[in-house]
Amino acid sequence: MKSKSIEPKGAGDKLLGFIVVSLIWVGIALYLGWTAHVPNTESGCSSGTFSCLTANEWGDFLAxxxxxxxxxxxxxxxWIQSDELRAQREEIAQTREVLKEQAQHAEEQTKILLNEWRETKEEKNKINFNLLVSKLRALSREQAPHIVAVTAKGQFEVFPSIKNSNLSDERYLPILANASSQRLPQILQANACNLMNADDFVQIYRFAYNAEELIGTMSHVDRLVAQTLKLDQLISNMEKLIPLDPQLDQLQGHVEARRRRLEREKSAVLAV
Known part of the structure; x- marks a missing residue:
């Protein structure tokens, strides 16, 4: 929006009027000066009043x-300058209003762009989350029977096999998390173990870890849905096995990073 330039009102008319009045005044003064005195023939001044004026008289007359x-x-x-100043003040006021409107418009556009960016990012994170969850589900279904903890008290499946292969992610992962909780006490009693197919365990943990990190970056509705998958329970169960097997030392950094992240999230909730 462009502000309109405000011109002083009547500046030209005032100037023209001043010139006209001045010319009339000068004309009247000349006429009065010519007719105010009768030429004095005795002094030799007979050509008109002005020809008889001395230098001082001319100065007084012109003054x-x-x-x-x-x-x-x-x-x-x-008067004209006063009008110009008034016009400038009005123009400045209009400019201020225009700048205010432009600032409001820019703020609204920024909010729209920020919301679009946030929605795009949330949608992208949701896609990545679902991809990780699908990989987690597929790998755990395939390798669960082969990930076995060998302890002094026997061998135990870390992830029990789930016979129903038609379960969706929303139903499969909570069942997997609950089932893994049932096997933990027997494994933990040994205080040490040797995992068969430890690489698959590591991969499953990383899928779950990366998926859980994305939950906080998704929309509120998607977060609520993601929380029903019980990824936190599954990861916590797996973390209890990490100190028992040296093959899993590579995950210690993940465990510490997750602990710090959960503390930050808890502090943020308490602050609100």
Missing amino acids: GVFAPVAFAGLVVTI
């Missing part, structure tokens, strides 16, 4: 004629 003109010019100048 008397042009002093009012100068004063009137000063008044008109101040």
Whole structure:
């Protein structure tokens, strides 16, 4: 939106009026000066009043004629400048309003772009989350029977096999998390173990870890849905086995990073 330039009202008319009045005044003064005195023939001055004036008289005459003109010019100048200042103030006020509207428009556009960016990012994170969950589900279904903890008290499946292969992610993962909780006590009693197919265990943990990290970056509705998958329970169960097998030392950094992240999230919730 562009502000309209405000011109002083009547500046040209005031100037023209001043010139006209000044010319009339000078004309009247000249006429009065010519007719005010009768030429004195005795002094040899017979060609008119002005020819009889001395230098001092000419100065007095011109001062008397042009002093009012100068004063009137000063008044008109101040009058015009006052109008110009008033016009400038009005223009500044209009400019301020335009800048205010532009700032509001820019703020609204920024909010729209920010919301679009946030929605795009949330949608992208949701896609990545679902991809990780699908990989987690597929790998755990395939390798669960082969990930076995060998302890002094026997061998135990870390992830029990789930016979129903038609379960969706929303139903399969909570069952997997609950089932893994049932096997933990027997494994933990040994205080040490040796995992068969430890690489698959590591991969499953990383899928779950990366998926859980994305939950906080998704929309509120998607977060609520993601929380029903019980990834936190599954990861916590797996983390209890990490200290028991040296093959899993590579995950210690993940465990510490997750602990710090959960503490930050808890502090943020308490702050609210």
